[in-house]
Amino acid sequence: MRFVDIIHKKRYKEELTDEEIQFFIDGVVDGSIPDYQVSSLLMAIVLNGMNDRETSYLAKAMMHSGDVLDLSSIEGIKADKHSTGGVGDKTSMALGPMVAACGLKVAKMSGRGLGHTGGTLDKLESIEGFNCFLTEEQFKKQVQEIGISIIGQTGDLVPADKKLYALRDVTGTVESIPLIASSIMSKKLACGSDTILLDVKYGEGAFMHTIDDAKKLAKAMISIGNSLGRNTMAMITDMNQPLGNTIGNALEIREAIDTLKGHGPRDFTELCMQAAEIMLMQGKVANDKEEARAMLEEAISSGKAFEKFKQMVKAQGGNVAMIDDPSLLPQSKYKTEIKSKQSGNVKVLHSEKLGVLAMQLGAGRATKDEDVNHAVGLELSCKRGNKVNVGDIICYVYHDEDLKQEWIDELYDAFEFTDEDVENRPLIEKILS
Numbered sequence: 259m260r261f262v263d264i265i266h267k268k269r270y271k272e273e274l275t276d277e278e279i280q281f282f283i284d285g286v287v288d289g290s291i292p293d294y295q296v297s298s299l300l301m302a303i304v305l306n307g308m309n310d311r312e313t314s315y316l317a318k319a320m321m322h323s324g325d326v327l328d329l330s331s332i333e334g335i336k337a338d339k340h341s342t343g344g345v346g347d348k349t350s351m352a353l354g355p356m357v358a359a360c361g362l363k364v365a366k367m368s369g370r371g372l373g374h375t376g377g378t379l380d381k382l383e384s385i386e387g388f389n390c391f392l393t394e395e396q397f398k399k400q401v402q403e404i405g406i407s408i409i410g411q412t413g414d415l416v417p418a419d420k421k422l423y424a425l426r427d428v429t430g431t432v433e434s435i436p437l438i439a440s441s442i443m444s445k446k447l448a449c450g451s452d453t454i455l456l457d458v459k460y461g462e463g464a465f466m467h468t469i470d471d472a473k474k475l476a477k478a479m480i481s482i483g484n485s486l487g488r489n490t491m492a493m494i495t496d497m498n499q500p501l502g503n504t505i506g507n508a509l510e511i512r513e514a515i516d517t518l519k520g521h522g523p524r525d526f527t528e529l530c531m532q533a534a535e536i537m538l539m540q541g542k543v544a545n546d547k548e549e550a551r552a553m554l555e556e557a558i559s560s561g562k563a564f565e566k567f568k569q570m571v572k573a574q575g576g577n578v579a580m581i582d583d584p585s586l587l588p589q590s591k592y593k594t595e596i597k598s599k600q601s602g603n604v605k606v607l608h609s610e611k612l613g614v615l616a617m618q619l620g621a622g623r624a625t626k627d628e629d630v631n632h633a634v635g636l637e638l639s640c641k642r643g644n645k646v647n648v649g650d651i652i653c654y655v656y657h658d659e660d661l662k663q664e665w666i667d668e669l670y671d672a673f674e675f676t677d678e679d680v681e682n683r684p685l686i687e688k689i690l691s
Contacts, residue, residue, distance in 0.1 A: 261291050261299075268302035276315045283319040283418050293425060300422070300431040308436035313478055314485040316436065320444035321486075323418035327394065327450035329365055332402045335541040336365045338451035339533065340442065342475070343375040345463040345613035346500035350378045350408055351514035352522070353530045353537075355566035358406035359557040360534075360550075362541040365401045366408045367415075367449045375463075375613060376510065376622060379410050384508040384588055384632040388576035404569045415448045438465075439478035446483070453489040453540040455533060456480070460687070461498035463609025469494060469687055476690050489540050493533060494687040499607040499642050502526035506621040506635015506656065508587040515584055518564040525641070525685050532686055588633035590656035596666070601647045602675030604640050611672040612636060618665065619657050634658055640673075643680040 264278050274282075282299065285291030308316065329336050337357065341347050354364045368378035368390075379390045390410045392400065400407040419441050426432045446454050456479055459465070460472035476492035483490025502523045504513045516522045517530060535550040544550035557563040572578050580586045616622060620631030637654040640646055652673055655661060 261285065261295050265295065265299050265302060268299060268306055271306045273309060274312055279312065279315050280319050283316070283323055286421050287323050287418050296422070297425055297429045297431070300426060300429060300434075300437065303436060304431045304434040307434075310478070310481045310485075313436040313440055314482045317440040317443045317447065317482045318486060320416055320418040320422075320440055321447045323444075324415050324448070325413035326415075326448045327412075329398060329401070329450040329452075332363060332365070332398055334363050335453060336363045336401065336451040337453045337455070337537050337541050338364070338366055338446060338449055339455045339457065339537065340446055341457040342442070342459050342465050344459045344495075344497040344501055345375065345609040345616075346502045346505045346510065346526075347376065347457075347459075348378075348381060348502065348504075348510035348514045348526075349457065349530060349533065351381065351511060351567070352517040352526070352563075353533050354406050354408060355518060355570065356530060356534045356554055356557060356563045357537045357541075357543075358404070358570075359562040359566040360538055360543055360553045362405070362538055362543050363401050364406040364408075365397070365449065365451050366406075367411050367445075368408055369410070370623075370626075376505070376507065378408060380622075380630050380632070381507045381510050382408065382576075384511050385571055385580050386577040388571060389574045392574065400570075400573050404566070404573055406566060406570050407574070408570070409574075411445075416444045419444055435471075435475050435478050439475060439482060443479050443482040447486055447488065451488070453537070454483050454491075455537050455540065456490065456492040457495055457529075457533065458492050459495050459497040461496055461609065463500065463613055464497035473688065473690070480690060491536055491540060491689065491691045493529075493536070493689055495529065496683055496685050496687060497609055498683070500609050500612055500638065501529065503638045503641075504635060505612060505616040505638075506619075507630060507632040508589075509635045509637060509656065511587060512584040515564070515567070515581060518558065518567055519561075520558045529685055532689075536689065588631075590631075590633040590635075591658045592656070594655045594657065594661060595651045596653040596655060596669060598646045598648055598650045598652045598673075598675075599670065600675055602645075602677050603680045604642050604644045604646060604673065605676040605680055606674035607638070607642055608672040608674075611668065612638075615665065615669055615672065619655070619659075631658060643682055646675065 370377035538544040538550040
């Protein structure tokens with residue numbers, strides 16, 4: 259088999275066979291296909307696409323390019339959840355313990371943040387001593403015993419994706435639904451769970467900018483998951499404003515704790531509840547949404563969901579005192595009030611701009627090698643549609659360095675106001691299966 263022939267086929271919009279896709283992935287992993295030829299095929303895929311069968315087999319070949327976790331030793335159905343990334347997205351820290359408290363096993367591998375989107379591991383590492391890197395055996399043992407573990411990738415999972423993504427990043431071939439879907443799903447499938455819930459975000463602060471593109475990506479990922487025997491569903495959710503009220507690592511841990519205690523922000527709480535309903539039904543713990551909602555409300559009101567989070571933190575070496583008393587979490591040197599210069603209804607909260615501003619404070623990283631400051635970030639005092647008067651606090655800034663006027667001006671630009679009523683858009687646009 260000659261790789262140049264495979265490039266020609268895709269160039270002329272022909273369908274690749276499973277054997278050709280396998281040859282491609284094997285050559286990427288062992289280095290037998292040079293980068294310039296791999297890049298050529300990637301560009302042909304960007305321009306001419308792949309059908310569902312090709313995309314599913316690409317994900318399967320990538321999944322089997324390295325280690326694949328076998329979670330069969332853990333009793334019951336194992337659930338996983340994935341978000342395509344957003345600003346203020348601390349969902350895993352609240353959602354995981356909520357569903358685990360209802361009896362569903364949650365085995366989740368997460369990543370770090372880059373750019374304006376935060377990473378789950380960075381947020382959890384706000385907790386003193388928290389160990390995100392358990393061995394595979396420790397991970398399985400914890401999921402079996404307490405029902406939940408959230409860790410970074412163990413072993414050599416999906417090496418093909420690491421190599422392909424590095425090339426896509428520098429050759430202008432990132433934005434392709436078959437390549438995005440196979441990249442995400444190969445990692446989720448390699449993690450070994452039985453059910454997968456995808457939170458596919460759209461809007462300014464998201465990877466997919468339109469609802470239609472988010473739906474296309476979700477459908478591609480569902481097709482991959484279901485074709486490979488995993489119960490896969492997706493939520494299409496709005497990222498045109500940050501999720502919840504906080505952006506920044508320790509601040510988001512605090513907000514997740516508030517939510518587990520039943521007094522988190524309304525939008526974030528509702529997203530967690532609806533996602534949890536789906537996960538409990540996927541895992542056959544609940545028969546319908548009503549039963550799932552009742553179980554979740556009881557888990558929160560009884561304190562079981564909060565206790566489950568504490569169990570996870572303790573099991574992974576974290577300082578549980580910080581969970582009981584969030585004031586012990588990392589604290590910034592300064593907390594500055596930002597007051598509105600105008601009156602009106604909040605029309606737009608620019609998610610991406612707010613995420614970048616938080617990153618500039620130190621809450622995120624512009625390159626993979628940078629450290630994050632767990633203490634700094636933003637806390638919003640208003641959301642889209644809220645009425646604001648001149649002099650009202652619209653945001654608190656948690657920072658360790660003096661704020662430059664240019665940065666403050668950028669922050670004000672992230673808020674847009676109108677005298678007209680602002681239409682209330684649904685946070686969850688659609689649920690797909």
